[in-house]
Amino acid sequence: MRARNCFVGAAFALLAVSMAQSAVAQDIKIGEINSYSLLPSFTEPYRKGWQLAVEEINAAGGINGKKLVVVSKDDGGKPADAQTAANELVSSEGVAMLTGTFLSNIGLAVSDFANQKKVFFLAAEPLTDAVTWAKGNKYTFRLRPSNYMQAAMLVEAASKLPAKRWATIAPNYEYGQSAVAVFKKLMSEKRPDIQWVDEQWPPQGKIDAGPVVQAVAAANPEAILNVTFGPDLVKLVREGNTRGLFKGREVVSFLTGEPEYLDPLKDETPDGWIVTGYPWYSIKTPEHDAFLKAYQAKYNDYPRLGSIVGYQTIKAAAAILTKAGSTDTDKMIAAAEGLSMPSPFGEITFRKIDHQSTLGAFVGKTAQKDGKGVMVDSSYKKGADYLPSDAEVEKLRPKD
């Protein structure tokens, strides 16, 4: 009795799922996966960004005359669920390619799925170097500047500082570990004279900021590298401000200039940190102006970095599909390799050698203006200038 109920129920449930949707022949579908429920502060602007892109693409005639449709799924921050979603998009929605993802491990999980099922995957956000290098594969491309690139951009500025005693604070997971490792390596190459006097590894999302700040202060560094972000960053900054940790010390910080992380700090924003980020208020280029105007007109809100990532991901996907003139995976890969396209940050190219885009980032300093955090003295760093030589990349990347 019991068993019968269950299995019949399951059969019906599965049948319903399988019959739910079938693709309309005239549209081109793209599958999109992100951690919507886990990371709304990034993914909400991100969603707005890609929705704007879809609207613009279809208003301009779609992809070779066909309408572009994006089917979006939530992965809840779990690699296993991301694969379920990827499978649904590919098997049951019949999408031409997969895009999206935020967390590094999810990016890797979907990239491995793409490799196994021979599906095109355009990773939007995951920063780990492994996506394009150590665990790179022929089906996976990535939009955002990787950990290595952002570290290289920061090192360029950091190595000019007089500080010799450095401490690091980073969340204890792959992103934090590899950010610190790359930064240390590049920094020590440029400045053999510096010392690493302390490192703190609070668990991601669970920093006990008081003791961490005290411990770093006790090592008496001249400069600090920070990799924490989100609520951890808020706690760190607040404790650091109160306890005077940042007084008289240089701080170099990953991602802190992104509005997602900088805006919540308001009047607690520390002064003069060297950060990567997105100062949307001070970028004066025609490409960005056009994006900003369209975004503000549609949403009556200012863009975050997530908006740029979402927007450009779908724009890139459309460019690839348009050039390929087909949804055949091999043709899309051929089209994407070496493809250049405009972006709000200027022209970008998907490198043939490792499928990394040359999208760059802004490096500048934090400051307070009217009780709000802003980035000043910022300049755009082109991604292409901060990648290792081709010979090194070939060593890092497994052969297809």
Add this chain to the structure above:
Amino acid sequence: MAFYVVQFLTGLASAASLFLVASGLSIIFGVTRIVNFAHGAFYMIGAYIAFTLTERFSGAFGFWGGVVVAALAVALIGVLVEMVLLRRIYHAPELFQLLGTFGLTLMVEDLVVLIWGPDDLVGRRAPGFKGAVDFFGQNIPSYDLFLIVLGPVVLGILWLLFQRTRWGVLVRAATQDRDMVAALGVNQKWLFTSVFAVGVFLAALGGALQIPRDAVHHAMDLRIIVEVFVVVVIGGLGSIVGAFVAAVLVSELNAFGILIFPKISIILVFLVMAVVLIVRPWGLFGKPEAAARKTPGLTVNPWRPLTSNERLAALAALVVAAMLPLFAGNYALTVGSEIAIFVIFAVSLHFLMSVGGLASFGHAAYFGLGAYGVAFLAKMAGLPMIVCLLLGPLLGCMGAAVFGFFAVQLSGVYFAMLTLAFAQIVWSIAFQWVGVTGGDNGILGIWPEKWAASPSHFYWLALGVAALVTIALRIAVFSPFGYALRATRDSVLRSEAVGINAKRIQWTAFVIAGTTAGIGGALFAYLKGSVFPDNLGISLSVDALVMVLLGGVETVSGAVIGAIVYKALNIWLVSQTDLSKLVLGGFIVLIVVVFPKGIVGMLEILAQRRRKSSPPGSSLLAKPIESAE
């Protein structure tokens, strides 16, 4: 020297925040025996409401008034929850309330984003406590000093409340023996409601007081809930002083631990808990739990094997399920495989929980170990799939053998928390040992071989294994071993009196359950093609608990239905709606209210009532006739 003093004080401040929340949980658990998973949610709502109030009303009065009003408001919400939801399910099987509060937590996580938006919110600093105090060249935030004082003050107030008021006497009495309190004519309803309100008030106060230090965001609840549970258990359930000491212990060990091992924070609380529970099975200040007065034959229907008709029906259901590949697409088949794997996982926990009476909060450890076992064998040793599937679960078996040995020395919630501690230790090893496990980037590329690669073949494999496992465990339930295990569950004393070695039987059951979970994990690794520390994580352990409770903990195989319903619904909702947590949480709460014995448990009761009310034989006939009309 000054540095160590300041570090000590900083640790005390952390301890004070932890204690506020933990004390509330401890009181609630002590009296009502509810494992209040929603405690973190109340903490979070407290912070959100306090944020809104303190932003609107500035000044010292606005801030402190806002904090207190927020805590009171949340306490009111707590009262509502207790009266509407929890009152209905006090008499449900043990831990069932966990399911209800889990559903609430899911709902709240989506609700706060709907109400307050997705951005992290940073509130004001506390008026009068904005700066720092200089202590021999070291800065101590004055707000930390405030918290350091507040902690003991709250402890003192609670102590007075419990020792010097009639209400306190009743609460203490109920903590010790609530049946006796009820027998003496105390109105339990209002006692429970008031206790719940006080507990929730403390949680919300703890949350509201974080505003000057923390960012308010939608994941605050999960960040604190597990830690708080650990603190309560280390201190000893129901002991307020214990919770205080434990909070100080954990916070100080962390504050000084990071000076030597900067990566210790991720695992510290669980290490402390494991050590404390092994040395002192009831926590630092806890007392041995009085043997619960369970009515013999708690399950109204004595368990029995399936009749031959039912066996045929089950077989037919299996055949129907096996025919799925004839008409379903690849996606449905992959989801089917995933559900089948979770059936294995849920059934294994169900065996431990229902038959053994041992609720594990860390069952994912063995699932994940099975998955990692496969990953190691496939990636490092390069063994063929079938060998990996056979040998991989052995890692789960070994893990269960080691941890189970220690865990079965305890019982009840202490057992549950020790399994949680072990699971977290395994998780942190998988997370930290990057060289071997790949850390949180996991191990990739574990795809099935050709013979099992197609979704239909893999589905048949998963379905077949799930059926075999379910049958094997059912056979075990009705074997002499199963009877012995049930004896240890129902009465330790009596079972020992008839010569059953309870600990050995329970240990064996633990190993069986762990190995079975490992089988599920091994299949899962091949289904997903990769293994991540997530596969050992708390949320997966909670999923397993939810599946078992949803199916019905007092049934023989309810977990099968629980797993199918929960997993199918979960996958479907996540795919269909952005508010999947809100809907899923609401559904769970509804199930809890409508089916207080779980889905299968309720069906059994209905079936039995029907059998009693209608003359024998007619019930079978009635149905076809009705449907024919």
